[in-house]
Amino acid sequence: MSEGLFRRVLVIGTGLMGTSTALALHRSGAEVLLEDLDAGNLRVAVSLGAGTPFSGASPDPEPDLVVVGVPPAVLGNVVADALERFPTSPVTDVGSVKAAALADVERLAPDAVERYVGSHPMAGSEQSGPLAARADIFDGRAWAITPHPRSRDDAIAVVEQLARTCGAFPVRLSPSEHDEAVALVSHVPQVAASVVAGLLTTAAEGHLMLAGQGIRDVTRIAAGDPKLWTQILSANATPVARLLHEAASDLQRFALTLEKLEPEELRDALERGGTGVRRLPGKHGARQESFTSIPVLLQDQPGELARLFADVGGAGVNIEDVRMDHSPGTPAGLVELAVHDDAVPALLAALERHGWTVHG
Amino acid sequence: MSEGLFRRVLVIGTGLMGTSTALALHRSGAEVLLEDLDAGNLRVAVSLGAGTPFSGASPDPEPDLVVVGVPPAVLGNVVADALERFPTSPVTDVGSVKAAALADVERLAPDAVERYVGSHPMAGSEQSGPLAARADIFDGRAWAITPHPRSRDDAIAVVEQLARTCGAFPVRLSPSEHDEAVALVSHVPQVAASVVAGLLTTAAEGHLMLAGQGIRDVTRIAAGDPKLWTQILSANATPVARLLHEAASDLQRFALTLEKLEPEELRDALERGGTGVRRLPGKHGARQESFTSIPVLLQDQPGELARLFADVGGAGVNIEDVRMDHSPGTPAGLVELAVHDDAVPALLAALERHGWTVHG
Numbered sequence: 182m183s184e185g186l187f188r189r190v191l192v193i194g195t196g197l198m199g200t201s202t203a204l205a206l207h208r209s210g211a212e213v214l215l216e217d218l219d220a221g222n223l224r225v226a227v228s229l230g231a232g233t234p235f236s237g238a239s240p241d242p243e244p245d246l247v248v249v250g251v252p253p254a255v256l257g258n259v260v261a262d263a264l265e266r267f268p269t270s271p272v273t274d275v276g277s278v279k280a281a282a283l284a285d286v287e288r289l290a291p292d293a294v295e296r297y298v299g300s301h302p303m304a305g306s307e308q309s310g311p312l313a314a315r316a317d318i319f320d321g322r323a324w325a326i327t328p329h330p331r332s333r334d335d336a337i338a339v340v341e342q343l344a345r346t347c348g349a350f351p352v353r354l355s356p357s358e359h360d361e362a363v364a365l366v367s368h369v370p371q372v373a374a375s376v377v378a379g380l381l382t383t384a385a386e387g388h389l390m391l392a393g394q395g396i397r398d399v400t401r402i403a404a405g406d407p408k409l410w411t412q413i414l415s416a417n418a419t420p421v422a423r424l425l426h427e428a429a430s431d432l433q434r435f436a437l438t439l440e441k442l443e444p445e446e447l448r449d450a451l452e453r454g455g456t457g458v459r460r461l462p463g464k465h466g467a468r469q470e471s472f473t474s475i476p477v478l479l480q481d482q483p484g485e486l487a488r489l490f491a492d493v494g495g496a497g498v499n500i501e502d503v504r505m506d507h508s509p510g511t512p513a514g515l516v517e518l519a520v521h522d523d524a525v526p527a528l529l530a531a532l533e534r535h536g537w538t539v540h541g
Numbered sequence: 542m543s544e545g546l547f548r549r550v551l552v553i554g555t556g557l558m559g560t561s562t563a564l565a566l567h568r569s570g571a572e573v574l575l576e577d578l579d580a581g582n583l584r585v586a587v588s589l590g591a592g593t594p595f596s597g598a599s600p601d602p603e604p605d606l607v608v609v610g611v612p613p614a615v616l617g618n619v620v621a622d623a624l625e626r627f628p629t630s631p632v633t634d635v636g637s638v639k640a641a642a643l644a645d646v647e648r649l650a651p652d653a654v655e656r657y658v659g660s661h662p663m664a665g666s667e668q669s670g671p672l673a674a675r676a677d678i679f680d681g682r683a684w685a686i687t688p689h690p691r692s693r694d695d696a697i698a699v700v701e702q703l704a705r706t707c708g709a710f711p712v713r714l715s716p717s718e719h720d721e722a723v724a725l726v727s728h729v730p731q732v733a734a735s736v737v738a739g740l741l742t743t744a745a746e747g748h749l750m751l752a753g754q755g756i757r758d759v760t761r762i763a764a765g766d767p768k769l770w771t772q773i774l775s776a777n778a779t780p781v782a783r784l785l786h787e788a789a790s791d792l793q794r795f796a797l798t799l800e801k802l803e804p805e806e807l808r809d810a811l812e813r814g815g816t817g818v819r820r821l822p823g824k825h826g827a828r829q830e831s832f833t834s835i836p837v838l839l840q841d842q843p844g845e846l847a848r849l850f851a852d853v854g855g856a857g858v859n860i861e862d863v864r865m866d867h868s869p870g871t872p873a874g875l876v877e878l879a880v881h882d883d884a885v886p887a888l889l890a891a892l893e894r895h896g897w898t899v900h901g
Contacts, residue, residue, distance in 0.1 A: 224839065225846060225876075227842075227843050227845075228839050228842075228843070228844065228845040228846035228847070228849075229844075229846045229847060230843055230844045230846075230847050232843075233843060301751075303751050303752070303753040304753060304754075305753065305755075312863050312864070312876075322753060323750050323751050323752075323753070325751055352747070352750045352751065354747065354748075354751075358747075358748070359751070361748065362744075362745075362747070362748035362749075362751045363751060365740060365741070365744055365748060366741075366744075366748065366749065366751050366752040366753070366756045367751070367753065367755055367756065369737065369740065370737055370755055370756045370759040370760070371755065372792065372795055373733055373736075373737050373759060373792070374755075374759055374814065374818075375795075375810060375811050375813070375814025375815075376733070376788050376791045376792055376795065376810075376814065377729065377730055377733050377788065377814075377817075378813075378814035378815070378816075378817035378818040379791060379810065379813040379814045379816075379817050380725060380729065380784060380787065380788060380791075380817065381725070381726075381817035381818070381820050381821070382813055382816050382817045382820065384722075384725055384726075384820070385722075386820075387712070387714065387718075387722070388714075388718070388721065388722035388725060388726065389722075389726065389820055389821060389822055390683050390712045390722075390822060391661075391663050391683050391685055391712065391714075391719070391722045391723060391726050391727070392663070392683075392726040392821050392822065393663040393664060393665065393682060393683070393726070393727065394664075395665075395726075395727055395730055395731065395734075395762045396726045396727065396730045396821070397821060398758040398759070398761050398762065399730040399733060399734055399758070399759050399762065400730070400814070400817070400818045400821070401755075401758050401818070402755045402758065402759065403811075403814035403815060403817065403818045404814075404815050404818045404819065405811075405815075407808045407811035407812045407815060408808065410807075410811050411804050411807045411808045411811060412804075414799060414807060415799070415802055415804060415807065418799045418800065418802060419800075421796075421799060422796040422797075422799045422800045423796075424740060425792050425793075425795055425796035425799065426793065426796045427740065428736050428737065428740060428792055429789045429790070429792035429793040429796065430789070431736045431739060431740075432732065432733070432736055432785050432788055432789035432792065433785075433786065433789040435732055435735075435736065435785055436781075436782040436785035436786045436789065437782075439774060439775070439778045439781060439782045439785065440778065440779075440782045442775055442778060444771050444772075444775060447771045447774060447775065448767045448768065448771045450735060450736075450739065451735050451763075451765075451767035451770050451771060452767045453735070453738075453739040453742055454734065454735025454736065454737075454738040454739045454760070454763035455735075455738070455763060455764055455765075455767060456738075456739075456742050457737075457738035457739050457740065457741035457742045457760065457763065458734075458738040458741070458760045458761070458763045458764045459764065460741050460742065460744070460746075460749055461741070461749060461752050461756070461757060461760070462749060462750060462752065479584065479588050483587050483588070483590055483592075483593060484588065484589075484590045485587075485588040486585060486588035486589045486590075487588070487589060487590050489588075503672050504672070516585075516672075
C-alpha cells in the first residue's frame with residue numbers, strides 16, 4: 182500500500198456490506214479477492230464485478246488489508262481465523278456490534294489481536310445480500326473506527342484509509358462507546374420501527390388505506406432481515422435493553438398524559454422529540470451549516486412570493502429556508518430568505534435588480 | 542358547479558393544508574377565495590397565488606364548497622359558523638380528527654349539519670404554515686371522506702370531487718372509523734418518533750455522529766409542530782392512548798426478551814414488524830402490483846450481472862425486483878428478474894437477443 186491506495190484487499194463475506202465494500206475498493210483500482218462459504222452469494226458478488234474468488238492459496242504478497250463482513254454470531258471466529266491465515270495483514274470487520282467481537286478475538290487470537298481494528302460503516306439498507314450492494318452506499322457517511330488499547334497505529338491508519346477510500350469519513354470511538362452509540366442511533370430505532378409496524382398486522386385493510394408518508398418512513402427499516410437483526414440485537418443486548426425500557430416508560434407516560442388530557446405535558450414531550458431530531462448532524466457530519474437570513478418586504482398582491490422565488494432562482498441562488506417573521510411590530514409582508522453565507526452577495530444583487538425591498 | 546369542476550370555493554384557514562388545497566383548486570381553474578384571522582398567513586397564501594382575500598361580503602353566487610382548514614381545537618366552531626354564513630353551500634374540513642369536530646357541529650348547527658361532510662387528505666409534512674404549501678402534495682394520496690348518517694348525498698359527492706380535483710383518491714369511512722385508523726397509521730407513529738427522538742436529547746455529540754438514514758427516517762416527523770400535534774392527539778385521545786399502551790408493553794416485552802437472550806422470540810417480534818410493514822398499500826392505494834418473475838441463468842464470470850442489467854436496461858425494460866433463488870436443487874447462478882406483467886414479452890425478447898438462458 183503506497184500513497185493511501187490499496188493494491189490488494191481480501192473481503193471475507195459477500196453480503197450487503199462486504200460486497201459494497203468490495204465494489205468501492207474495486208472502483209478505487211484495488212485488486213479485490215472475495216471469499217464466502219455461500220457459493221451463491223460469492224457468485225453474485227463476482228457477477229457484479231466486485232472482485233475475483235480467492236483461491237485459498239496464500240497470496241503473494243499478503244493483502245494490504247483483510248475485511249470481514251459476516252454475521253455477528255460468527256464474527257469473532259472469522260476475524261481470529263483471518264489473523265492466523267495472514268500473519269502480516271491488518272484485519273478489520275464491518276459488523277454492527279464491536280465489544281463482543283473484540284472479546285472473542287482477544288480470547289481466540291491473543292498474540293495477533295494488535296493487527297485487528299474493528300470498524301462499522303454507518304450505511305446499509307432494509308435489504309440484505311449482495312444483490313442490494315452498491316459501490317456508493319458509503320459516500321458521505323460516517324464509518325466508525327474502533328481501535329482497542331493494543332491496536333497498532335499502522336493498522337488503525339489502514340482502516341481509516343479504507344473508510345476514506347470508500348467515500349466515508351472515519352469517526353474514532355472505543356468499542357464499548359460505539360456499542361452504546363449504535364444502541365441509541367440504530368438498534369432502538371430498529372426495534373421501535375418493528376413495534377409500530379407490528380401494530381399494523383391486526384389492522385383492518387380499509388384503515389391501512391389511510392397510510393401516508395409518515396408511517397412509511399417510521400416503519401421502513403422494519404422490513405430488515407429478522408435473522409440478522411436478532412443476532413445484532415443479541416450481541417448488544419445490555420445497552421439496547423436499557424434504552425428500550427426507557428422508551429417503553431416514555432410511551433407509557435405519554436399514554437397516561439393523554440388520558441388525563443394534560444396539554445402542557447403533551448407539548449413538552451413533543452418538544453423534546455423536536456429538540457432530539459434537530460441534534461442529528463447534517464451530511465458529512467457537519468454540525469450546522471452557516472446561513473444568513475435576508476428579510477424581504479412583499480407587496481400585498483397575488484403572486485408576489487411566486488415572483489420572488491422566480492427572480493431569486495433565475496439568478497442561480499439556492500434558498501435553504503423561508504420563514505415569515507411574526508414578531509410584533511414587524512411588517513406583515515416580511516419574508517426571511519435563508520441562504521448560504523457565500524450566496525448573500527448574489528442574492529442581494531438579484532433582489533436589487535428585480536426591485537425588491539430588503540428590510541432593515 | 543358543472544361537469545365536476547368547481548367555479549368558486551372559499552377556503553377558511555391558510556395554513557399548510559388550507560393553502561395547499563387552495564393552490565390545487567386554483568390549478569384546476571376554480572376561483573378561490575381565502576380567509577384567515579392571521580393576516581400574515583393570509584398574505585403569504587395570496588402571495589403564493591393560492592387565491593384572493595375574501596371581502597367578507599356574501600359572494601353571489603354562494604361558493605360551490607367551503608373548505609375549513611383550522612386547528613382541531615376550533616374546528617367544530619368554524620365549521621358551524623360557515624354553515625350559518627353560507628346557507629346553501631356544502632362545507633367540509635381538512636382536519637386530522639373527525640368525531641370530535643362532528644359532535645361540535647351537531648351541537649352548534651343541528652339544522653345545517655346535513656350540508657357538512659368531514660374529510661382528511663392523507664398528506665402533509667413535518668413543516669407547517671402556508672410557506673410549506675404545494676399544489677401537488679395530494680397527488681396519488683388517499684383523502685378520507687367521512688360522512689355522518691345525516692350527510693346529504695350531493696354534499697358527499699362534492700367533497701369526493703374535491704379530493705379528485707386535488708389529485709387524491711377518496712376513501713370513505715365513518716368519522717369514528719377514521720379516527721381509529723389515523724390513531725394507528727398517523728398518531729401513534731408520531732408519538733413513537735417523538736419518543737425515539739427524545740432519547741437523543743441527552744446523547745453525547747460524538748455518538749450522534751454515527752446516525753445513519755434509519756434513525757433519520759424513524760424520527761423525521763418528530764420535527765412537526767408540537768402545538769398542533771398536542772391538539773390533534775388530544776382530540777383523538779382514547780384510541781391513541783389505547784394503542785400507545787399496547788406499543789409500550791410490546792417494547793417492554795422486547796427489552797425483557799433481549800435481557801433473557803431468547804433469540805426465537807426476538808425473531809418472532811421482528812418478523813411481526815416485517816409482516817406489518819408489507820401490509821402498507823402501494824401508490825394510489827394499489828394493494829399489490831402484478832409482477833412476473835423470469836429466472837435467468839448466469840455464467841460464472843466477473844461482470845455477468847452488470848452485463849445482464851445493461852442488456853435489459855438497454856431494451857427499456859424496468860426491473861422491479863431481483864432475487865437469487867437459494868432453494869436446494871436450483872442452479873447456483875439463477876437470478877429471478879421481476880417485471881410488470883406487460884413487460885414480459887420485451888424482457889424475453891431482450892434476453893434472447895443477447896444470448897441469455899431463461900431457466901425452466
